[in-house]
Amino acid sequence: MILIVDDLSENLLALRKTLEVHNLQVDTAESGEEALKKILKQNYSLIILDVQMPGMDGFEVAEILAGSNRTKDIPVIFLSAVNKQKRFISKGYETGGVDYITKPVDPDLLILKVKTFLKLSEQKTELKNIRDILSKEVEIRKAAEENLEAKVEERTRELIKKNEELEFRNHELQQFSWVVSHDLKEPIRKIEMFIKMIKERYLTDDEKALDYVDRTVRAAQRMSKLITDLLDYSRLSSDVAPEKTDINAVVNEVVSDLDYLIEESNAIVIKKDLPKVTGVPSQLRQVFQNLLSNSLKFTKKDISPIIQISGEIIADKHIDAPADANGEYCRITVKDNGIGFDEQYLDKIFIIFQSLNDRKKYEGTGIGLAIAKKIIEKHNGLITAKSTPGEGATFLVVLPI
Numbered sequence: 414m415i416l417i418v419d420d421l422s423e424n425l426l427a428l429r430k431t432l433e434v435h436n437l438q439v440d441t442a443e444s445g446e447e448a449l450k451k452i453l454k455q456n457y458s459l460i461i462l463d464v465q466m467p468g469m470d471g472f473e474v475a476e477i478l479a480g481s482n483r484t485k486d487i488p489v490i491f492l493s494a495v496n497k498q499k500r501f502i503s504k505g506y507e508t509g510g511v512d513y514i515t516k517p518v519d520p521d522l523l524i525l526k527v528k529t530f531l532k533l534s535e536q537k538t539e540l541k542n543i544r545d546i547l548s549k550e551v552e553i554r555k556a557a558e559e560n561l562e563a564k565v566e567e568r569t570r571e572l573i574k575k576n577e578e579l580e581f582r583n584h585e586l587q588q589f590s591w592v593v594s595h596d597l598k599e600p601i602r603k604i605e606m607f608i609k610m611i612k613e614r615y616l617t618d619d620e621k622a623l624d625y626v627d628r629t630v631r632a633a634q635r636m637s638k639l640i641t642d643l644l645d646y647s648r649l650s651s652d653v654a655p656e657k658t659d660i661n662a663v664v665n666e667v668v669s670d671l672d673y674l675i676e677e678s679n680a681i682v683i684k685k686d687l688p689k690v691t692g693v694p695s696q697l698r699q700v701f702q703n704l705l706s707n708s709l710k711f712t713k714k715d716i717s718p719i720i721q722i723s724g725e726i727i728a729d730k731h732i733d734a735p736a737d738a739n740g741e742y743c744r745i746t747v748k749d750n751g752i753g754f755d756e757q758y759l760d761k762i763f764i765i766f767q768s769l770n771d772r773k774k775y776e777g778t779g780i781g782l783a784i785a786k787k788i789i790e791k792h793n794g795l796i797t798a799k800s801t802p803g804e805g806a807t808f809l810v811v812l813p814i
Contacts, residue, residue, distance in 0.1 A: 458488075689814070708747065
């Protein structure tokens with residue numbers, strides 16, 4: 414709405430008719446005092462203000478409007494039939510006017526200017542609304558971020574506390590594992606020892622009793638092996654400093670330790686040059702000992718095992734990553750010609766106590782591959798296998814160099 418302020422009613426009427434012809438909403442005031450009262454109650458988009466009025470003149474009204482946060486942005490157009498000198502026009506702009514028009518007024522020019530300033534006023538109001546919305550949005554987001562930061566800080570403190578408790582419990586668990594393993598192994602050793610003594614001294618002529626004794630000894634040995642494997646598995650939770658490790662040396666040690674099994678099964682181990690990695694040698698040794706032991710264990714009847722061990726540098730941390738001499742990872746392959754397995758059970762073979770084969774026929778605790786997987790994951794690596802029943806198995810290990 415536009416407010417016209419003039420002390421002469423005929424001027425008000427003429428201006429009002431001119432504006433209303435162009436569908437513009439108009440309100441009027443016959444003095445500066447009346448105008449200020451109306452401005453307090455009503456929001457106006459534009460004020461057309463006569464300069465020469467009795468009492469409060471147009472300049473005084475404009476100064477008051479400019480001093481208020483609520484009204485300072487309302488555009489003011491001054492109209493004057495008397496004060497046409499440059500100093501009056503300058504004062505009009507200094508007091509906050511956006512234009513200064515002298516009478517007689519050209520109706521077309523007035524309408525053009527009014528519409529222009531109304532449009533500018535609308536855009537200014539729209540920008541102010543957008544600014545207010547953005548300001549509120551910033552405040553809301555800032556409050557949300559502060560709330561989030563507080564929650565994150567609180568959650569971090571909780572996690573630190575839980576981690577400290579977990580480390581303490583883990584330390585207790587390790588101590589418990591050592592004590593339990595010792596306390597369990599000792600009576601098993603005695604059982605095995607006394608059973609052997611009974612066999613040698615009192616049962617030399619009783620074949621059935623000897624068979625029972627041999628079964629008991631084997632059961633005790635399996636129990637001892639199970640305790641050892643469980644201890645190895647629990648020990649993996651402790652932190653050990655990694656070092657530069659030559660996988661060639663690690664595999665050579667494993668082959669040397671398994672030489673009796675290799676000779677007994679007439680196995681052939683073919684090893685190509687393997688890369689060096691940063692890791693824990695004793696743990697990596699466990700990995701390859703478990704993999705080679707499996708290849709020597711799960712063999713076909715009357716067929717000599719052939720185990721092939723090879724390695725290559727690859728582009729990235731992926732089982733099927735392409736070879737790349739400048740890569741930061743290596744892929745080590747352990748391939749055999751044994752009984753193999755169905756790949757639908759691939760995930761199962763790396764779970765503790767899981768086995769795909771008859772344990773009476775193939776002895777084992779079902780922990781070996783679970784240990785291997787845990788070690789490789791601690792080394793920020795990957796382990797998997799590919800196989801077909803009756804056609805051997807290929808284990809793939811990816812490790813960072």
